[in-house]
Amino acid sequence: xxxxxxxxxxxxxxxxxxxxxxxxxxxxxxxxxxxxxxxxxxxxxxxxxxxxxxxxxxxxxxxxxxxxxxxxxxxxx
Amino acid sequence: xxxxxxxxxxxxxxxxxxxxxxxxxxxxxxxxxxxxxxxxxxxxxxxxxxxxxxxxxxxxxxxxxxxxxxxxxxxxxxxxxxxxxxxxxxxxxxxxxxxxxxxxxxxxxxxxxxxxxxxxxxxxxxxxxxxxxxxxxxxxxxxxxxxxxxxxxxxxxxxxxxxxxxxxxxxxxxxxxxxxxxxxxx
Numbered sequence: 380x381x382x383x384x385x386x387x388x389x390x391x392x393x394x395x396x397x398x399x400x401x402x403x404x405x406x407x408x409x410x411x412x413x414x415x416x417x418x419x420x421x422x423x424x425x426x427x428x429x430x431x432x433x434x435x436x437x438x439x440x441x442x443x444x445x446x447x448x449x450x451x452x453x454x455x456x
Numbered sequence: 457x458x459x460x461x462x463x464x465x466x467x468x469x470x471x472x473x474x475x476x477x478x479x480x481x482x483x484x485x486x487x488x489x490x491x492x493x494x495x496x497x498x499x500x501x502x503x504x505x506x507x508x509x510x511x512x513x514x515x516x517x518x519x520x521x522x523x524x525x526x527x528x529x530x531x532x533x534x535x536x537x538x539x540x541x542x543x544x545x546x547x548x549x550x551x552x553x554x555x556x557x558x559x560x561x562x563x564x565x566x567x568x569x570x571x572x573x574x575x576x577x578x579x580x581x582x583x584x585x586x587x588x589x590x591x592x593x594x595x596x597x598x599x600x601x602x603x604x605x606x607x608x609x610x611x612x613x614x615x616x617x618x619x620x621x622x623x624x625x626x627x628x629x630x631x632x633x634x635x636x637x638x639x640x641x642x
Contacts, residue, residue: 387636390629397625404586404613404622409509409606411589415545422629429637436638 382433384426391426395419489601491594493527504603509587512606517585519572526566531598533563538594543604548591558596583616584609 395418402408487504494503495513498521502513515521539553587608594601613619 390632394629401622
């Protein structure tokens with residue numbers, strides 16, 4: 380994971396719960412098993428996916444670490 | 457590397473399970489036991505057919521609203537007990553209950569209720585808005601009835617504590633989600 384999976388997972392869980400509550404308060408959908416358990420579950424998955432994607436912020440420099448091995452077929456002087 | 461591969465396998469499976477849960481659990485309703493009942497709220501008649509969120513019993517946001525109700529059970533109604541509650545996810549939060557010997561076996565009931573009386577009976581006037589699934593159970597010596605209806609309380613959710621909590625929670629958790637999208641600096 381490139382991002383912060385724990386933060387994103389917890390935030391996604393809470394986002395789903397509060398979305399269910401907002402939908403109920405705005406008379407869109409009642410607090411059923413579907414919304415109270417399903418939306419937080421989807422939020423958790425969304426959080427993990429967003430953390431895996433992590434399009435913002437620091438660069439992953441580990442992939443750019445220069446190799447100490449010379450390219451195959453070349454010899455060091 | 458192995459953990460990354462494991463995540464790639466788990467996430468689609470979890471998404472599939474969530475999708476199946478959503479498809480397999482539609483909102484449904486029923487009246488069992490043969491009981492009948494109806495209510496008139498602000499001049500509009502409602503019955504057991506008001507059992508979906510899109511066809512809910514509407515309670516206007518005014519103090520002068522009155523509701524008249526009547527109900528009947530088809531079985532011996534002696535030694536009855538019952539309760540009504542609001543469904544919150546997998547649990548039902550009991551709001552009111554009743555019981556009695558009813559030695560005369562009265563099988564029907566009717567009356568009138570005002571919304572201001574209901575609000576006065578609440579421990580704190582927090583304001584009620586939104587849509588609720590109400591589950592009603594009634595048992596007696598002759599049988600059992602169970603019904604569920606949807607009740608929609610009109611009003612501005614931002615004027616109630618629950619509505620404000622919902623909005624604040626949505627904003628804060630969205631910020632958290634955004635924070636989780638920033639890559640770790642190595």
